[in-house]
Amino acid sequence: MIGTLSPSILWSMKRSVRLAEAPPRCTVHLAERSVYAGGLFRLRLMPEAPFAFRPGDCVGVYGPVGNLSRPYSLSGGTGDAALELLIRRIPGGRVSDWLYGLPVGARVEISPPFGWFHPGEAANPEQVWFATGSGAAPFLSALRSGGVRPLQARWGVRFAEDLEGIEWPFERYVSRGVSSEGRGGRVTADFDEILTGPGVHYYLCGLDAMIEEISSHLAVRGVGEDRIHRECFFQSQAR
Numbered sequence: 001m002i003g004t005l006s007p008s009i010l011w012s013m014k015r016s017v018r019l020a021e022a023p024p025r026c027t028v029h030l031a032e033r034s035v036y037a038g039g040l041f042r043l044r045l046m047p048e049a050p051f052a053f054r055p056g057d058c059v060g061v062y063g064p065v066g067n068l069s070r071p072y073s074l075s076g077g078t079g080d081a082a083l084e085l086l087i088r089r090i091p092g093g094r095v096s097d098w099l100y101g102l103p104v105g106a107r108v109e110i111s112p113p114f115g116w117f118h119p120g121e122a123a124n125p126e127q128v129w130f131a132t133g134s135g136a137a138p139f140l141s142a143l144r145s146g147g148v149r150p151l152q153a154r155w156g157v158r159f160a161e162d163l164e165g166i167e168w169p170f171e172r173y174v175s176r177g178v179s180s181e182g183r184g185g186r187v188t189a190d191f192d193e194i195l196t197g198p199g200v201h202y203y204l205c206g207l208d209a210m211i212e213e214i215s216s217h218l219a220v221r222g223v224g225e226d227r228i229h230r231e232c233f234f235q236s237q238a239r
């Protein structure tokens with residue numbers, strides 16, 4: 001009978017319930033960090049236990065204090081020994097800046113994988129991809145995992161330096177400055193060049209402004225919501 005239990009037992013029961021409700025955490029160790037000139041960096045994290053995920057899945061990465069966490073898309077292949085993240089450093093950002101400064105060997109806690117955005121999925125054999133900045137991450141994971149290759153794929157960054165060191169075997173756009181590696185302008189430019197067809201699915205990942213603009217273009221062309229897949233990393237007003 002619960003009414004006969006002592007206050008200390010009741011307290012420990014409540015605590016156990018709280019612990020049971022907390023999402024499980026997985027431990028990984030920072031094996032390598034690659035910093036790219038434009039503010040992106042890539043982390044390779046060795047999990048302590050096998051870690052299965054689908055291309056496009058995210059993990060919650062716990063920051064330096066308490067339960068503070070941020071979602072990050074896995075950018076590596078599902079068959080790789082290490083997990084990879086592609087992150088834009090936000091100076092002063094509580095998690096991205098902390099991750100940027102972590103020493104190799106550091107222990108990091110992450111959540112189990114989760115997600116609803118899965119480029120490269122076999123169910124949709126005709127795909128067109130749009131990414132801005134670190135929004136390339138889920139697409140890189142799909143490419144490295146051997147998923148469906150897109151008919152077209154555009155990746156847009158702010159500065160030419162962002163393109164360095166990251167393999168993107170499709171169209172690249174640089175919105176500020178000039179680049180010999182990419183076209184000038186935004187991924188939303190020259191939309192008439194984008195393939196359409198009744199079976200084409202569109203995958204959009206990155207900044208909300210890009211996602212909204214591409215969605216509007218697609219709506220004008222009569223593409224239904226069921227063929228537009230979105231993952232918003234950043235809100236323009238937060239920048």
Ligand SMILES: Cc1cc2nc3c(=O)[nH]c(=O)nc-3n(C[C@H](O)[C@H](O)[C@H](O)COP(=O)(O)OP(=O)(O)OC[C@H]3O[C@@H](n4cnc5c(N)ncnc54)[C@H](O)[C@@H]3O)c2cc1C
Pocket residue numbers: 058070071072073074086087088089090092093094095096097134135137231232233234238239
């Ligand atoms: C589903 C999902 C997946 C994501 N995957 C990735 C990923 O793979 N790679 C990645 O880099 N990010 C990803 N993000 C974004 C990431 O979760 C964080 O929001 C981001 O790293 C900022 O967190 P922070 O703790 O460093 O900054 P915070 O401490 O939350 O913010 C610090 C300050 O920076 C401002 N700020 C926030 N975002 C920006 C920005 N883009 N530019 C300038 N200032 C900003 C805030 O308004 C605040 O003033 C994802 C987000 C979602 C929702």
